[in-house]
Amino acid sequence: RTEQQEAILADIIQKAEPFVQQQLEHDHSGHDWFHIDRVRKLSLKIAAKEGADSFICELAALLHDVADEKLNDSKQAGLDKVEQWLLLHVSDPDVITHVMTIIATMSYNGGQNPPMETLEGQVVQDADRLDALGAIGIARTFMYAGSKGSMMHHPDKDFSQHDYRAAGKSAIYHFYEKLLKLKDLMNTAYARELAEVRHQWMEMYLEQFYREWNVDDK
Ligand code: ADP
Ligand code: NI
Incomplete structure (x- = not known):
């Protein structure tokens, strides 16, 4: 050019x-x-x-x-x-x-769209997905849940899948429904590297979340 x-x-x-x-x-x-x-x-x-x-x-x-x-x-x-x-x-x-x-x-x-055809499309899709991961992704998830009036967590799995749906699923549920799946859906090698680290932060966050939820963190 x-x-x-x-x-x-x-x-x-x-x-x-x-x-x-x-x-x-x-x-x-x-x-x-x-x-x-x-x-x-x-x-x-x-x-x-x-x-x-x-x-x-x-x-x-x-x-x-x-x-x-x-x-x-x-x-x-x-x-x-x-x-x-x-x-x-x-x-x-x-x-x-x-x-x-x-x-x-x-x-x-829901992961159902056809794959991105061009490298540029793959790059932008990876970037958007990366912003749903890691510390920023965790913050955005709770912001979103708050804006919908959803709970941060409900320990009863059945409850979170049925009765609960009307009020929107919990923020924690969203990790399993989507966020923890994203690292394996990255298109490019470099984004996959970044996603790996952000994924680990979310795993660590969830472990500590459950420790505190169950009051067995010491
Ligand atoms: P984008 O258009 O950037 O891909 P979305 O519209 O899918 O994002 O969601 C915006 C943000 O809200 C993301 O961080 C996403 O993980 C989060 N989010 C989307 N749906 C839910 C949900 N049901 N519960 C909690 N967080 C959600
Ligand atoms: Ni976006």
Whole structure:
């Protein structure tokens, strides 16, 4: 890329920031601007290690939660909003298609979505999943549970699977339902290394949580 092309890309990134900030302003479910900013930085770090296109990764990371169902009337309405923004700011149709494809297929969806096709998609998906792990991931999980009025833990397994569902599952349940599975779902080698360490922190956290819960920590 020429210097001039680089300047155009930098300008697109710079314009995406305030758009995303404004879109996520009122979110308290773990999709705040600082989540986006961490996913962007993680994406750039992984992209550098894996040889992915840093512009595509950064732009997709910045826009990845704007289309989230939790913030829109529907997933399609959210995707349309992102596409409108891209059509206004990006002239290369291949970039628009690539970023839209990443955002549309990125969510966890119970691990049921098809695998990411491009390296850039794999990088951004890894970065988003990494932010659900480790100390940050633990904090986000309890924030989310709190925002839904869910309990942090209920020791009765049956209770947590049936009657309990109406009130939302507990934060601790979410570790088993999703978070502890993510390390084995990483796409790239570098993200897997980072995930390994964050996973260990969660395991240690859970061990100590149960010790204190059962009052046998000494
Ligand atoms: P993202 O779009 O960043 O992948 P999600 O919308 O899946 O994130 O969730 C946002 C944050 O809330 C994540 O840290 C996730 O682990 C947490 N979270 C999602 N669902 C639950 C739940 N049922 N209980 C507790 N935490 C949850
Ligand atoms: Ni996210």
